[in-house]
Each structure stands twice: as structure tokens, then as C-alpha cells.
Amino acid sequence: AGDYSAGVAFSKKPIWEDNQNNTLPHLRSASDALTISTPISLRANQEWTIAIMCGPTTPTLYGCWLGSNNTSGSTILTAYRWAGRRLKLRNDSGDELALLYPTTITSQNGGGANSIHILRCDGTKVYMRLNGNDLGNHTPTSSAQYNFDRFFHLKTTSTQQNTTGSLHEVVVFDGSYIDGTDLTDLEGVLMSKYDVMGNVPST
Secondary structure, eight states: OOOGGGTOOOTTSOEEESSOGGGOOEEEOOSSOEEEEEEEEEETTSEEEEEEEEOSSOOOSEEEEEEOBOSSOSSOOSEEEEETTEEEEEOTTSOEEEEEOOTTSSSSSTTOTTOEEEEEEESSOEEEEETTEEEEEEOOOTTOEEEEEEESEEEOSSOEEEOOOEEEEEEEEETOOOOHHHHHHHHHHHHHHTTOGGGSOOO
16 A cells, blocks of 8 residues: 555556456556566576567557666666567676567567567577567577566666556566477467467467
8 A cells, every 4th residue: 555645656557457358467557667576587598488478558669578677877787678670688798689570560569469579598599589480599698697677667777668568477487498389389378368369370
């Protein structure tokens, strides 16, 4: 509970909305972050997979799905964000994977609504995937870490990147590089769960 008499504004916090895709809820951003009490902390020399199931609200032209809580420095630390039609994944060593996604993706803003983003690391390379399509990979510094502690927002002193998009679900496999039929099954299960299968390849 908050002290509303003190004039504290809660209106910008992410909003829980029921009855969205397939009657399931989503979190819709209202230009502010959702802070995670236990940060997602992953290393570039270990295996892991992150699946981000986006909701029906189309994101803005620039924004962030996963971000770092950088309260004092001007450098963006760990972030998964977009700039126009380019998706960017950055770790805390400053290595950044920036990949252009296909023009055929619904809405050229952050992958569009009802899309699934897959970030994977096999202990050597980091791979990005959108709506069942491989976008490319990058070899980061082996000692680098990816430390995410917020959804929807990058917090820095020089750059503010919010999103008006929405999230259904974020799944983290710490210690597992999901590949092959396990990967397509993961995508299929999540897209089927939210009844948006038309956005992934029929295979």
C-alpha cells in the first residue's frame, strides 16, 4: 500500500490486465519499469536461454524489454532493447549484439505485438531469435555477465528508454542452451498458449 496523501504517483507502473490473448493476462507498460526482486544474472561462458513472450500491445519505436538498474553511471549496462528495426543485446562488459530483423515481422517496432524473442548462450556465443527465425550470433567477452533487474526500462543518467509494449511471460533456463526440436517446441508451446501461432513458421 502507498501513502497517496503524500502525492506519490503510481500511475506509470506496469499494469496487469486480464482477458488478453486467449483470455490470459499480460503486463502492459505505462512508461515505467517493473523491478525484479531477484535479478536475472547470467554469464557469457555458461549455457542459458531466455524466452520473452510479448503481449498484444505494440511496442514503441525505441524501448527496452530487459534492462539494468544503473543508478549512477551514464553507460547502459546489461540490456535487451530495440532501436527502430534493430534489436540489441548488451552485456556489462559493453559488448553489444545488434541485429536487423526482417521487414516481414508484424510492426517494425521492437518485433511487434504477439511476438516471441529467444536469447540463448551456448557458453561461447550468444544467439538471438525472433518469431522462430534466427537473426544471428555474437561472441562476447567470456567473463562478461548479463544482469537484468527490470522489465520495460533502462535506467541511466543519460538515456531513458521505456516501452509501451506488453509482456505475457518471461521464461529463464539457467544452465540450459535450448536447441533443435526443444527450441521449436518451446516457441510452439508459448505461441499456442497465447493463441498467436500465425506469427511463427508453420514448421
